[in-house]
Amino acid sequence: MNLTPREQNDVETELGLAVLPVEPSPGLKASIMAKIAVTPQLPREADAVPGRAESAAHARWFTRPVTILVAAAAAILLFAGGVFAGNAFAPRPLDTQAASLAELSAAGDLQRASAEVAGGGVATLIWSLDQRRSAVLIDGLSALPAGKTYQLWYLDAEGAATPAGTFEASATGTTWRVLDGAMSGGDTVGVTVEPDGGSPAPTTDPILAITSS
Incomplete structure:
Protein backbone atom coordinates (compact mmCIF):
# COMPACT_ATOMS: atom_id res chain seq x y z
CA MET A 1 0.00 0.00 0.00
CA ALA A 106 29.18 26.75 32.27
CA ALA A 107 30.79 29.30 34.63
CA GLY A 108 32.89 31.89 32.83
CA ASP A 109 35.61 31.73 35.48
CA LEU A 110 35.73 27.92 35.71
CA GLN A 111 39.08 26.49 36.82
CA ARG A 112 40.38 22.96 37.24
CA ALA A 113 43.13 21.01 38.98
CA SER A 114 43.88 17.30 39.12
CA ALA A 115 45.59 14.95 41.59
CA GLU A 116 45.96 11.25 42.25
CA VAL A 117 43.82 9.57 44.89
CA ALA A 118 45.57 7.52 47.56
CA GLY A 119 44.66 3.91 46.93
CA GLY A 120 43.98 4.45 43.22
CA GLY A 121 42.15 6.80 40.90
CA VAL A 122 42.64 10.28 39.47
CA ALA A 123 40.52 13.20 40.67
CA THR A 124 39.67 16.49 38.98
CA LEU A 125 38.44 19.46 40.97
CA ILE A 126 36.47 22.08 39.06
CA TRP A 127 35.40 25.33 40.70
CA SER A 128 34.00 28.79 40.17
CA LEU A 129 34.75 31.57 42.63
CA ASP A 130 31.95 33.63 41.08
CA GLN A 131 29.48 30.90 41.99
CA ARG A 132 31.42 29.89 45.13
CA ARG A 133 30.83 26.31 44.08
CA SER A 134 32.98 23.28 43.24
CA ALA A 135 32.72 19.64 42.19
CA VAL A 136 35.01 16.63 42.36
CA LEU A 137 35.13 14.03 39.55
CA ILE A 138 37.11 10.83 40.08
CA ASP A 139 38.03 8.08 37.63
CA GLY A 140 38.92 4.67 39.05
CA LEU A 141 37.62 5.21 42.57
CA SER A 142 37.35 1.99 44.58
CA ALA A 143 34.16 0.96 46.33
CA LEU A 144 34.22 1.00 50.14
CA PRO A 145 33.20 -1.83 52.48
CA ALA A 146 29.83 -1.76 54.21
CA GLY A 147 29.56 0.85 56.92
CA LYS A 148 31.94 3.31 55.25
CA THR A 149 31.42 6.33 53.00
CA TYR A 150 33.52 8.95 51.25
CA GLN A 151 33.17 12.45 52.70
CA LEU A 152 34.10 15.80 51.16
CA TRP A 153 35.56 18.73 53.08
CA TYR A 154 36.39 22.36 52.57
CA LEU A 155 39.61 23.25 54.42
CA ASP A 156 40.38 26.94 54.86
CA ALA A 157 43.79 28.59 55.20
CA GLU A 158 43.83 27.87 58.94
CA GLY A 159 43.11 24.19 58.35
CA ALA A 160 39.55 24.25 59.69
CA ALA A 161 37.48 21.52 58.00
CA THR A 162 33.84 22.06 56.99
CA PRO A 163 31.76 19.02 55.90
CA ALA A 164 30.69 19.27 52.25
CA GLY A 165 28.74 16.07 51.60
CA THR A 166 29.16 12.31 51.34
CA PHE A 167 29.17 10.04 48.31
CA GLU A 168 29.74 6.47 47.15
CA ALA A 169 31.96 5.17 44.34
CA SER A 170 30.15 4.78 41.03
CA ALA A 171 29.87 1.21 39.80
CA THR A 172 30.40 2.43 36.23
CA GLY A 173 31.90 5.55 34.73
CA THR A 174 33.11 8.60 36.64
CA THR A 175 32.28 9.17 40.30
CA TRP A 176 31.32 12.80 40.88
CA ARG A 177 29.76 15.06 43.47
CA VAL A 178 29.00 18.78 43.66
CA LEU A 179 30.12 19.92 47.09
CA ASP A 180 27.64 21.25 49.62
CA GLY A 181 28.21 24.74 51.03
CA ALA A 182 30.10 27.76 49.69
CA MET A 183 33.70 27.78 48.50
CA SER A 184 36.22 30.56 49.12
CA GLY A 185 39.35 31.31 47.12
CA GLY A 186 42.31 29.29 48.34
CA ASP A 187 40.20 26.58 49.98
CA THR A 188 41.50 23.03 49.82
CA VAL A 189 39.00 20.33 48.90
CA GLY A 190 39.67 17.05 50.65
CA VAL A 191 38.17 13.56 50.74
CA THR A 192 38.30 11.18 53.68
CA VAL A 193 36.78 7.78 54.45
CA GLU A 194 34.21 8.05 57.24
CA PRO A 195 31.49 5.95 58.90
CA ASP A 196 28.12 5.84 57.12
CA GLY A 197 26.33 9.16 57.44
CA GLY A 198 29.57 11.13 57.64
CA SER A 199 31.38 12.81 60.51
CA PRO A 200 31.34 16.37 61.91
CA ALA A 201 35.16 16.41 61.63
CA PRO A 202 37.63 14.19 59.71
CA THR A 203 38.50 10.96 61.52
CA THR A 204 41.03 9.64 58.98
CA ASP A 205 43.85 11.03 56.86
CA PRO A 206 42.65 12.44 53.53
CA ILE A 207 42.92 10.24 50.46
CA LEU A 208 42.72 13.37 48.31
CA ALA A 209 43.52 17.05 48.81
CA ILE A 210 43.43 19.65 46.03
CA THR A 211 44.01 23.35 46.70
CA SER A 212 42.16 25.92 44.65
CA SER A 213 43.60 29.27 43.64
Missing part, protein backbone atom coordinates in the same frame (compact mmCIF):
# COMPACT_ATOMS: atom_id res chain seq x y z
CA ASN A 2 1.38 3.35 -1.03
CA LEU A 3 0.94 6.22 1.44
CA THR A 4 1.19 9.90 0.79
CA PRO A 5 3.91 11.74 2.78
CA ARG A 6 1.19 13.18 5.05
CA GLU A 7 -0.34 9.75 5.68
CA GLN A 8 3.08 8.27 6.39
CA ASN A 9 3.77 11.06 8.89
CA ASP A 10 0.44 10.41 10.63
CA VAL A 11 1.21 6.69 10.92
CA GLU A 12 4.67 7.39 12.36
CA THR A 13 3.16 9.80 14.89
CA GLU A 14 0.55 7.27 16.01
CA LEU A 15 3.21 4.57 16.38
CA GLY A 16 5.35 6.88 18.48
CA LEU A 17 2.45 7.78 20.76
CA ALA A 18 1.55 4.11 21.17
CA VAL A 19 4.89 3.35 22.85
CA LEU A 20 4.86 3.62 26.63
CA PRO A 21 7.36 6.24 27.88
CA VAL A 22 10.38 4.84 29.70
CA GLU A 23 12.23 6.96 32.21
CA PRO A 24 16.02 6.54 32.02
CA SER A 25 17.81 5.71 35.25
CA PRO A 26 19.18 8.60 37.32
CA GLY A 27 22.63 7.09 36.84
CA LEU A 28 22.43 7.67 33.09
CA LYS A 29 21.89 11.39 33.52
CA ALA A 30 24.62 11.62 36.14
CA SER A 31 27.06 9.85 33.82
CA ILE A 32 26.23 12.18 30.93
CA MET A 33 26.65 15.29 33.08
CA ALA A 34 30.02 14.04 34.34
CA LYS A 35 31.22 13.48 30.77
CA ILE A 36 30.11 17.01 29.81
CA ALA A 37 32.06 18.45 32.73
CA VAL A 38 35.35 16.74 31.87
CA THR A 39 35.21 16.80 28.04
CA PRO A 40 37.55 19.44 26.59
CA GLN A 41 36.30 21.68 23.80
CA LEU A 42 38.20 22.79 20.71
CA PRO A 43 39.68 26.30 20.95
CA ARG A 44 37.76 29.10 19.35
CA GLU A 45 38.78 30.02 15.79
CA ALA A 46 39.94 33.41 16.97
CA ASP A 47 42.42 31.78 19.33
CA ALA A 48 43.90 29.63 16.56
CA VAL A 49 45.00 32.40 14.18
CA PRO A 50 48.72 33.35 13.98
CA GLY A 51 49.73 35.68 16.76
CA ARG A 52 47.18 34.25 19.18
CA ALA A 53 48.98 30.96 19.89
CA GLU A 54 50.06 32.01 23.34
CA SER A 55 46.50 32.96 24.24
CA ALA A 56 45.23 29.62 22.94
CA ALA A 57 47.89 27.73 24.89
CA HIS A 58 46.75 29.37 28.12
CA ALA A 59 43.03 28.93 27.42
CA ARG A 60 41.34 26.94 30.16
CA TRP A 61 40.59 23.29 29.47
CA PHE A 62 36.96 23.88 30.27
CA THR A 63 36.33 26.85 27.97
CA ARG A 64 33.23 25.94 26.00
CA PRO A 65 30.23 27.52 24.26
CA VAL A 66 27.82 28.18 27.12
CA THR A 67 24.75 27.91 24.90
CA ILE A 68 25.69 24.40 23.79
CA LEU A 69 26.28 23.25 27.37
CA VAL A 70 23.05 24.75 28.67
CA ALA A 71 21.07 23.27 25.78
CA ALA A 72 22.57 19.84 26.40
CA ALA A 73 21.88 20.05 30.11
CA ALA A 74 18.30 21.19 29.50
CA ALA A 75 17.71 18.29 27.13
CA ILE A 76 19.09 15.81 29.64
CA LEU A 77 17.00 17.22 32.48
CA LEU A 78 13.88 17.18 30.32
CA PHE A 79 14.46 13.63 29.10
CA ALA A 80 15.82 11.96 32.22
CA GLY A 81 14.24 14.07 34.94
CA GLY A 82 10.91 12.28 34.82
CA VAL A 83 8.91 14.74 32.71
CA PHE A 84 7.45 11.92 30.65
CA ALA A 85 6.74 9.91 33.77
CA GLY A 86 4.96 12.77 35.53
CA ASN A 87 7.75 13.57 38.00
CA ALA A 88 8.73 17.00 36.69
CA PHE A 89 7.74 18.69 39.94
CA ALA A 90 9.41 16.16 42.24
CA PRO A 91 13.14 16.41 41.45
CA ARG A 92 15.36 13.75 42.93
CA PRO A 93 18.78 14.40 44.50
CA LEU A 94 20.59 13.31 41.33
CA ASP A 95 18.49 15.75 39.28
CA THR A 96 19.56 18.62 41.53
CA GLN A 97 23.19 17.51 41.42
CA ALA A 98 23.15 17.23 37.62
CA ALA A 99 21.64 20.71 37.28
CA SER A 100 24.25 22.12 39.67
CA LEU A 101 27.06 20.44 37.73
CA ALA A 102 25.74 21.85 34.45
CA GLU A 103 25.56 25.37 35.89
CA LEU A 104 29.03 25.09 37.40
CA SER A 105 30.53 23.73 34.15
Whole structure:
Protein backbone atom coordinates (compact mmCIF):
# COMPACT_ATOMS: atom_id res chain seq x y z
CA MET A 1 0.00 0.00 0.00
CA ASN A 2 1.38 3.35 -1.03
CA LEU A 3 0.94 6.22 1.44
CA THR A 4 1.19 9.90 0.79
CA PRO A 5 3.91 11.74 2.78
CA ARG A 6 1.19 13.18 5.05
CA GLU A 7 -0.34 9.75 5.68
CA GLN A 8 3.08 8.27 6.39
CA ASN A 9 3.77 11.06 8.89
CA ASP A 10 0.44 10.41 10.63
CA VAL A 11 1.21 6.69 10.92
CA GLU A 12 4.67 7.39 12.36
CA THR A 13 3.16 9.80 14.89
CA GLU A 14 0.55 7.27 16.01
CA LEU A 15 3.21 4.57 16.38
CA GLY A 16 5.35 6.88 18.48
CA LEU A 17 2.45 7.78 20.76
CA ALA A 18 1.55 4.11 21.17
CA VAL A 19 4.89 3.35 22.85
CA LEU A 20 4.86 3.62 26.63
CA PRO A 21 7.36 6.24 27.88
CA VAL A 22 10.38 4.84 29.70
CA GLU A 23 12.23 6.96 32.21
CA PRO A 24 16.02 6.54 32.02
CA SER A 25 17.81 5.71 35.25
CA PRO A 26 19.18 8.60 37.32
CA GLY A 27 22.63 7.09 36.84
CA LEU A 28 22.43 7.67 33.09
CA LYS A 29 21.89 11.39 33.52
CA ALA A 30 24.62 11.62 36.14
CA SER A 31 27.06 9.85 33.82
CA ILE A 32 26.23 12.18 30.93
CA MET A 33 26.65 15.29 33.08
CA ALA A 34 30.02 14.04 34.34
CA LYS A 35 31.22 13.48 30.77
CA ILE A 36 30.11 17.01 29.81
CA ALA A 37 32.06 18.45 32.73
CA VAL A 38 35.35 16.74 31.87
CA THR A 39 35.21 16.80 28.04
CA PRO A 40 37.55 19.44 26.59
CA GLN A 41 36.30 21.68 23.80
CA LEU A 42 38.20 22.79 20.71
CA PRO A 43 39.68 26.30 20.95
CA ARG A 44 37.76 29.10 19.35
CA GLU A 45 38.78 30.02 15.79
CA ALA A 46 39.94 33.41 16.97
CA ASP A 47 42.42 31.78 19.33
CA ALA A 48 43.90 29.63 16.56
CA VAL A 49 45.00 32.40 14.18
CA PRO A 50 48.72 33.35 13.98
CA GLY A 51 49.73 35.68 16.76
CA ARG A 52 47.18 34.25 19.18
CA ALA A 53 48.98 30.96 19.89
CA GLU A 54 50.06 32.01 23.34
CA SER A 55 46.50 32.96 24.24
CA ALA A 56 45.23 29.62 22.94
CA ALA A 57 47.89 27.73 24.89
CA HIS A 58 46.75 29.37 28.12
CA ALA A 59 43.03 28.93 27.42
CA ARG A 60 41.34 26.94 30.16
CA TRP A 61 40.59 23.29 29.47
CA PHE A 62 36.96 23.88 30.27
CA THR A 63 36.33 26.85 27.97
CA ARG A 64 33.23 25.94 26.00
CA PRO A 65 30.23 27.52 24.26
CA VAL A 66 27.82 28.18 27.12
CA THR A 67 24.75 27.91 24.90
CA ILE A 68 25.69 24.40 23.79
CA LEU A 69 26.28 23.25 27.37
CA VAL A 70 23.05 24.75 28.67
CA ALA A 71 21.07 23.27 25.78
CA ALA A 72 22.57 19.84 26.40
CA ALA A 73 21.88 20.05 30.11
CA ALA A 74 18.30 21.19 29.50
CA ALA A 75 17.71 18.29 27.13
CA ILE A 76 19.09 15.81 29.64
CA LEU A 77 17.00 17.22 32.48
CA LEU A 78 13.88 17.18 30.32
CA PHE A 79 14.46 13.63 29.10
CA ALA A 80 15.82 11.96 32.22
CA GLY A 81 14.24 14.07 34.94
CA GLY A 82 10.91 12.28 34.82
CA VAL A 83 8.91 14.74 32.71
CA PHE A 84 7.45 11.92 30.65
CA ALA A 85 6.74 9.91 33.77
CA GLY A 86 4.96 12.77 35.53
CA ASN A 87 7.75 13.57 38.00
CA ALA A 88 8.73 17.00 36.69
CA PHE A 89 7.74 18.69 39.94
CA ALA A 90 9.41 16.16 42.24
CA PRO A 91 13.14 16.41 41.45
CA ARG A 92 15.36 13.75 42.93
CA PRO A 93 18.78 14.40 44.50
CA LEU A 94 20.59 13.31 41.33
CA ASP A 95 18.49 15.75 39.28
CA THR A 96 19.56 18.62 41.53
CA GLN A 97 23.19 17.51 41.42
CA ALA A 98 23.15 17.23 37.62
CA ALA A 99 21.64 20.71 37.28
CA SER A 100 24.25 22.12 39.67
CA LEU A 101 27.06 20.44 37.73
CA ALA A 102 25.74 21.85 34.45
CA GLU A 103 25.56 25.37 35.89
CA LEU A 104 29.03 25.09 37.40
CA SER A 105 30.53 23.73 34.15
CA ALA A 106 29.18 26.75 32.27
CA ALA A 107 30.79 29.30 34.63
CA GLY A 108 32.89 31.89 32.83
CA ASP A 109 35.61 31.73 35.48
CA LEU A 110 35.73 27.92 35.71
CA GLN A 111 39.08 26.49 36.82
CA ARG A 112 40.38 22.96 37.24
CA ALA A 113 43.13 21.01 38.98
CA SER A 114 43.88 17.30 39.12
CA ALA A 115 45.59 14.95 41.59
CA GLU A 116 45.96 11.25 42.25
CA VAL A 117 43.82 9.57 44.89
CA ALA A 118 45.57 7.52 47.56
CA GLY A 119 44.66 3.91 46.93
CA GLY A 120 43.98 4.45 43.22
CA GLY A 121 42.15 6.80 40.90
CA VAL A 122 42.64 10.28 39.47
CA ALA A 123 40.52 13.20 40.67
CA THR A 124 39.67 16.49 38.98
CA LEU A 125 38.44 19.46 40.97
CA ILE A 126 36.47 22.08 39.06
CA TRP A 127 35.40 25.33 40.70
CA SER A 128 34.00 28.79 40.17
CA LEU A 129 34.75 31.57 42.63
CA ASP A 130 31.95 33.63 41.08
CA GLN A 131 29.48 30.90 41.99
CA ARG A 132 31.42 29.89 45.13
CA ARG A 133 30.83 26.31 44.08
CA SER A 134 32.98 23.28 43.24
CA ALA A 135 32.72 19.64 42.19
CA VAL A 136 35.01 16.63 42.36
CA LEU A 137 35.13 14.03 39.55
CA ILE A 138 37.11 10.83 40.08
CA ASP A 139 38.03 8.08 37.63
CA GLY A 140 38.92 4.67 39.05
CA LEU A 141 37.62 5.21 42.57
CA SER A 142 37.35 1.99 44.58
CA ALA A 143 34.16 0.96 46.33
CA LEU A 144 34.22 1.00 50.14
CA PRO A 145 33.20 -1.83 52.48
CA ALA A 146 29.83 -1.76 54.21
CA GLY A 147 29.56 0.85 56.92
CA LYS A 148 31.94 3.31 55.25
CA THR A 149 31.42 6.33 53.00
CA TYR A 150 33.52 8.95 51.25
CA GLN A 151 33.17 12.45 52.70
CA LEU A 152 34.10 15.80 51.16
CA TRP A 153 35.56 18.73 53.08
CA TYR A 154 36.39 22.36 52.57
CA LEU A 155 39.61 23.25 54.42
CA ASP A 156 40.38 26.94 54.86
CA ALA A 157 43.79 28.59 55.20
CA GLU A 158 43.83 27.87 58.94
CA GLY A 159 43.11 24.19 58.35
CA ALA A 160 39.55 24.25 59.69
CA ALA A 161 37.48 21.52 58.00
CA THR A 162 33.84 22.06 56.99
CA PRO A 163 31.76 19.02 55.90
CA ALA A 164 30.69 19.27 52.25
CA GLY A 165 28.74 16.07 51.60
CA THR A 166 29.16 12.31 51.34
CA PHE A 167 29.17 10.04 48.31
CA GLU A 168 29.74 6.47 47.15
CA ALA A 169 31.96 5.17 44.34
CA SER A 170 30.15 4.78 41.03
CA ALA A 171 29.87 1.21 39.80
CA THR A 172 30.40 2.43 36.23
CA GLY A 173 31.90 5.55 34.73
CA THR A 174 33.11 8.60 36.64
CA THR A 175 32.28 9.17 40.30
CA TRP A 176 31.32 12.80 40.88
CA ARG A 177 29.76 15.06 43.47
CA VAL A 178 29.00 18.78 43.66
CA LEU A 179 30.12 19.92 47.09
CA ASP A 180 27.64 21.25 49.62
CA GLY A 181 28.21 24.74 51.03
CA ALA A 182 30.10 27.76 49.69
CA MET A 183 33.70 27.78 48.50
CA SER A 184 36.22 30.56 49.12
CA GLY A 185 39.35 31.31 47.12
CA GLY A 186 42.31 29.29 48.34
CA ASP A 187 40.20 26.58 49.98
CA THR A 188 41.50 23.03 49.82
CA VAL A 189 39.00 20.33 48.90
CA GLY A 190 39.67 17.05 50.65
CA VAL A 191 38.17 13.56 50.74
CA THR A 192 38.30 11.18 53.68
CA VAL A 193 36.78 7.78 54.45
CA GLU A 194 34.21 8.05 57.24
CA PRO A 195 31.49 5.95 58.90
CA ASP A 196 28.12 5.84 57.12
CA GLY A 197 26.33 9.16 57.44
CA GLY A 198 29.57 11.13 57.64
CA SER A 199 31.38 12.81 60.51
CA PRO A 200 31.34 16.37 61.91
CA ALA A 201 35.16 16.41 61.63
CA PRO A 202 37.63 14.19 59.71
CA THR A 203 38.50 10.96 61.52
CA THR A 204 41.03 9.64 58.98
CA ASP A 205 43.85 11.03 56.86
CA PRO A 206 42.65 12.44 53.53
CA ILE A 207 42.92 10.24 50.46
CA LEU A 208 42.72 13.37 48.31
CA ALA A 209 43.52 17.05 48.81
CA ILE A 210 43.43 19.65 46.03
CA THR A 211 44.01 23.35 46.70
CA SER A 212 42.16 25.92 44.65
CA SER A 213 43.60 29.27 43.64
